Amino acid sequence: MVTIANREQLTVSDRVMDTMFEPIRRQFFKNVQFAEPAGDPGWFGPGSAVWYVHSHLPTFQIGLSAAAMMETLHPTMAWMGYEHTRAIERRNGVPTGNFDDKGMSSRTGHSVAFFLGVTMGPTAVAEQVCRTVVAMHDKIEGVRPDGHAYRASDPELLTWNYATQAWGLAAAHTAWHPRPLRGERLEQFFREYATMGEALGAVDPPRTQAGVMQLLEDWAPYMGVTIPTVRYLNPLAPWRYPVYQRPLYALVSWAVQDLHPQWAKQLMNTPQYTPAGRAARRRAMKALLNSMGTGQIREVRQAWARTAGKPAAVAV
Template sequence: MADKSFQPIRQQFFKNVRFDEPAGDPGWFGPGSAVWYLHEHIATVQIGLAAAAMIETLHPDMAWMGYEHTRAVERVDGIPTGRFDQEAMASRTGHTLSFFLGVAFGPSAVAERVSRTVRAMHDRVEGVRPDGHPYRASDPELLRWNYATMAWALAAAHERYHPRPMRGERLEEFFREYARMGIELGATDVPTSKAGVDQLLADSLPLLGVTMPTVELLNPLAPWRHPLWVRPVYALMFWVVQDLHPMWAQRLMNTPQYWRPKKMVLRAVARSLLQGMRDGVIREVKQSHARVAGSPTMSTGKVQGVRAG
């Protein structure tokens, strides 16, 4: 994502999220962290967030919670139409990026503030599924599962599509560091390794399934929802996101299973598109490096002596 294309999100959703001060504050993770390295490549982060959002619809609590409380689903007289409210969807995307980049790159006060905001939102979201099962967004066990989907998805997108992905022990650093995000949001017994995250998701399989909200919420990227001229790109991204999922999730979602040569071609095309986005190109990343280095952020957006890729 080029910095210019990020501007509408920045103007609307980053008004109170500052990355350029106070000087010397590394935030929760800092420039040498695996968390910073992963989040600097915004294009792969967005693929990861989409993959997490999609797989979360397989948990009935998450599915009904989203269906009954999100503004992204268009409603007429309170009744869902099966369509998405595009303005609300854009708002959700902006708030999501504001939160994740604020936690990853922001100074400590910003990371704490955006986390408090999300916790307060969780405290207000509760209800009862049609089968009589109650749900609460602040349930620590549900938050643990939600955290695991997010950590898994960000790492999976990074491994497959980042230009220079972390491997082995360096990738394990990401899981150890990022556990703080889950803990700060109220999750308990947060896994701190790739194997732990994978195991938690695998153990949750008996709880999962395709419910009606899954069908309604699963496909904001579905090509038929978009103008004809952009459908080829959306069709590719729709498959790319599902292709990241574990096979059990792909079976539940009925993800198209192509022959390996076709998969390799589609992944290569997606990799070429996503890797065309330079690491650290957006202003907030540059400001964060400058903040920690204690040097002023220049008005041109260029920061001397700060790694931006």
């Protein structure tokens, strides 16, 4: 039986993170376990850059948020999300502009279970969650308002998804992680992450940071802001929240968009500040994220213990 660190060894922040994560764990991690079999490295293993990037939950979640926002700049991704996501509240089939709390929780829970399961879970779990997502993609299809048909299993769309995810996770990691990967170790992340892109159906995904950025740049002329992008698919929009919560969400929303390439910032009308203003907001965001202890939840610690591994050396 694989054991993890005693609870007494965890910081207060670690315990708080575990407690906050408990509802997602209880509902969405029932069939996604990380503790066994002992010695199974999964698809990547403890020496991988992928494990290092994914193991810090705060920056990992910011990266996924940045990727999700970037994805919705693709008109097909935006309308597909609008028509098929369970996160949007609907009355008589018509979106209200509000999120369905249960649907939003479900989407978040399944996303985290998938990304952590495929990257840090044992081999059987990684294969299982990939099969589940591929099967789900095979069932999603429709037609945009302009008559353009789409399929979630379209290799072109899946390659775009891969690029946004690889970019978003690496950008958030580089900007906000307390000890980010640099140079060759960061390039290792892109080489490794392409494995997951291919498993989901991406075709010849770029395996370098430059290649990923070039793919996003090549697609920029085809991107745009549609109604779903701004009205339905942005859970960080400050106007969704009570007045007293808006300053926090305004900071987080800006920090997510601040990671974007300049063309995406222009499309999203990202607030522009002076250099001093940007620096102050970046310091505030980094302090917020790094107040969360090691950033590792129980499942991450179980993965390290399963392989008797230690975080790989980082070139800072």
